[in-house]
Amino acid sequence: MSYRGNVEVVVKGGQVESFLNNLIEDGVKVEQxxxxxxxxxxxxxxxxxxPYLKATRKQYGCKLKFNDRSGxxxxxxxxxxxLPPLIGVVLSFLFILLLSNVVWNITVEGGSPETRxxxxxxxxxxxxxxxxxxxxxxxxxxxxxxxxxxIDEVSYVGISKSGSSYNILIEESxxxxxxxxxxxxxxxxxxxxxxxSMFIVNGRPVVQINDFVEKGDVLVTGELDxxxxxxxxxxxxxxxxVWYEVNVEVDFSxxxxxxxxxxxxxxxxxxxxxFEWMPRGAGDRRLLLSQDRPIYFLNWELPISFHEHYxxxxxxxxxxxxxxxxxxxxxxxxxxxxxxxxxxxxxQKVLHEERYSDKxxxxxxxxxxxxxxxxxIIDQGD
Amino acid sequence: MKHIPSKFSRWLTNYGMxxxxxxxxxxxxxxxxxxxxxxxNHKGLLSFDETTITVKQDQGKIIIQGKQLVIKNLLAxxxxxxxxxxxxxxxxxx
Numbered sequence: 001m002s003y004r005g006n007v008e009v010v011v012k013g014g015q016v017e018s019f020l021n022n023l024i025e026d027g028v029k030v031e032q033x034x035x036x037x038x039x040x041x042x043x044x045x046x047x048x049x050x051p052y053l054k055a056t057r058k059q060y061g062c063k064l065k066f067n068d069r070s071g072x073x074x075x076x077x078x079x080x081x082x083l084p085p086l087i088g089v090v091l092s093f094l095f096i097l098l099l100s101n102v103v104w105n106i107t108v109e110g111g112s113p114e115t116r117x118x119x120x121x122x123x124x125x126x127x128x129x130x131x132x133x134x135x136x137x138x139x140x141x142x143x144x145x146x147x148x149x150x151i152d153e154v155s156y157v158g159i160s161k162s163g164s165s166y167n168i169l170i171e172e173s174x175x176x177x178x179x180x181x182x183x184x185x186x187x188x189x190x191x192x193x194x195x196x197s198m199f200i201v202n203g204r205p206v207v208q209i210n211d212f213v214e215k216g217d218v219l220v221t222g223e224l225d226x227x228x229x230x231x232x233x234x235x236x237x238x239x240x241x242v243w244y245e246v247n248v249e250v251d252f253s254x255x256x257x258x259x260x261x262x263x264x265x266x267x268x269x270x271x272x273x274x275f276e277w278m279p280r281g282a283g284d285r286r287l288l289l290s291q292d293r294p295i296y297f298l299n300w301e302l303p304i305s306f307h308e309h310y311x312x313x314x315x316x317x318x319x320x321x322x323x324x325x326x327x328x329x330x331x332x333x334x335x336x337x338x339x340x341x342x343x344x345x346x347x348q349k350v351l352h353e354e355r356y357s358d359k360x361x362x363x364x365x366x367x368x369x370x371x372x373x374x375x376x377i378i379d380q381g382d
Numbered sequence: 383m384k385h386i387p388s389k390f391s392r393w394l395t396n397y398g399m400x401x402x403x404x405x406x407x408x409x410x411x412x413x414x415x416x417x418x419x420x421x422x423n424h425k426g427l428l429s430f431d432e433t434t435i436t437v438k439q440d441q442g443k444i445i446i447q448g449k450q451l452v453i454k455n456l457l458a459x460x461x462x463x464x465x466x467x468x469x470x471x472x473x474x475x476x
Contacts, residue, residue: 021426024458033453035431043453 005047005073006031007066014061016041022056023049042067047074100296101134105165111172115153119170122147128166135293135306163299183377184231187220189213190374193240203234213240213372222378231378240372241346246338248362250330263288263310272303285311327360335366344369409439411470419446419463419470427456435463442474 011019023030023045031044045053047069057064076083106128108116123129126146127137138146144157147170155173159166187203195211203220207213219238224230264285268278290309295302335345347367354361391405403410403423412420421437421444428436428443430453435446451465 017427017429020456024426024456027458030456031454033430033456 006044006070007047007050008068008070009043009045009053010065010067011041011043011057012063012065013039014057014063016060016062019057019060019062022060023053026052028052044070097295097297100164100298102164103128103130103132103134103137103166104163106130106168107165108168108170111154111170115151115170115172118151119147119154119157119168122150123168134164134296139291164296182233184222184380185233186218186222186376186378187234187236187238187373188376189215189217189219189238189240189372191215191240191242191372193242193372195219195238195240196369197239198236199239200234200236202232203236205236207238218376219373231380234375236373237371238373239369242368242370242372244339244366244368245351246335246364246366248331248334248364250327250334250360250362251358263312266309266311268307268309270305270307273305276307278309282309282311285313288312327362331362331364335368339368340370342370407440409437409444411444413467413470416448416467417464419467421461421463423459424461427453427461432465437461442472445469445471445473447471 020030020033020043028049029046033041033043035041050066053064106120106123108119108123110116111119123143126143128143129137137143140159140161144159147154147157153172154170156169156171158169160169161167192214193212195207195209195213197209198205198207198219200220203222204224205220207217207219213219220234220236222232222234224232264282266278266280266282268276270276288310290307292305292307294305331348332345335348336343345366345368349365350362351365352363394400395402395405402408407423409424410422412422414420423439424444425438425440428438430436430451432451433447433449435451435453437444437446446463446467447469448465448467451463451467453461454464455462
């Protein structure tokens with residue numbers, strides 16, 4: 001098919017060969033020349049050359065008949081009636097498609113104005129912003145998590161999406177009311193240890209710094225006088241030095257892969273979530289994270305969606321691994337996992353060490369500073 | 383390049399590494415299997431039908447025989463023939 005209009009010409013009689021030679025000498029491009037019988041020849045000619053054909057045909061005694069026209073100009077003129085409305089419909093569909101993927105309206109409900117403002121600010125940075133592409137924003141559960149994590153006052157976030165508008169409902173946590181009528185309690189030691197420091201909010205301390213306490217010993221009492229008549233609740237922290245013997249296993253193999261800090265971003269398109277096509281392959285990089293970016297049409301999610309993938313390049317081992325430092329870090333991590341995140345390791349000593357090919361087993365003695373208080377209700381005997 | 387003496391033109395193609403079709407002003411004929419034939423530097427169409435196409439060249443004519451022959455493209459310098467080509471022969475007038 002030619003982008004210029006073509007005409008099928010039937011030439012009858014005369015000296016067709018000479019006629020053709022004359023045509024090509026004058027630069028007319030002739031295509032698909034076919035002899036039907038002795039008299040008739042069919043061929044395709046550019047339709048702009050028709051006047052020239054008509055002018056020269058008499059010299060060679062040919063009769064011309066013009067049949068089909070083809071090529072884009074003729075195709076257009078044939079479809080003149082219904083093509084523009086069709087193009088219009090397609091364009092308007094595209095327009096709706098485009099607009100369906102824009103965030104139009106965001107309403108934040110609930111909470112105090114300050115919190116709402118803070119939430120709004122945060123939403124802006126997460127891409128949930130009026131006029132933004134839906135594909136450019138983080139997905140809803142990420143936004144919810146992000147709000148919950150970064151704004152302390154918010155205790156619940158619900159994001160509901162209706163069409164291209166988003167409604168964000170926030171619930172603020174109410175500050176705990178001081179319960180004056182609490183039951184009288186003591187604080188007792190949950191573990192044996194040496195008291196390092198105390199912070200008593202309410203009650204009467206019975207131990208002193210550097211005292212050694214056994215498990216179950218009373219640390220802070222709710223009895224304010226000796227006779228046990230004035231009772232209150234005990235509240236506070238008693239930080240004590242506690243000893244542990246722990247077994248730690250450190251695996252070296254996990255330190256053999258180093259990550260390069262910058263991830264490579266790749267886009268892919270998928271149909272029905274199954275046929276995925278990534279124009280620029282990821283090579284042998286390792287997938288770090290992929291995010292789905294659905295495409296909307298009005299309220300519906302289209303089966304076509306595109307995805308964002310982040311890859312990182314894996315590099316072979318760090319040439320010089322500071323093993324001792326790594327052991328130290330890994331031990332600290334494992335201790336925190338075993339004893340709780342808030343503990344403060346003050347002293348550690350390896351009692352026994354055993355090394356395999358890429359594992360180290362350690363038996364350790366550690367001193368840790370932690371809060372050992374445990375609440376215990378004072379039995380009033382009634 | 384008719385003015386190049388024949389001795390010199392032979393020398394040019396043998397030792398000067400120049401293609402023969404350029405030096406001798408011959409048509410260049412290229413075939414793809416037996417379905418496609420391409421002639422450059424022809425001097426006009428002499429006669430044609432479904433089984434025989436005769437193309438004029440400098441010192442004679444090229445006769446293409448076959449079945450269902452169609453001239454796909456016809457230009458001043460080149461001609462493209464498609465169909466089932468059985469025979470391409472050369473008729474020299476000199």
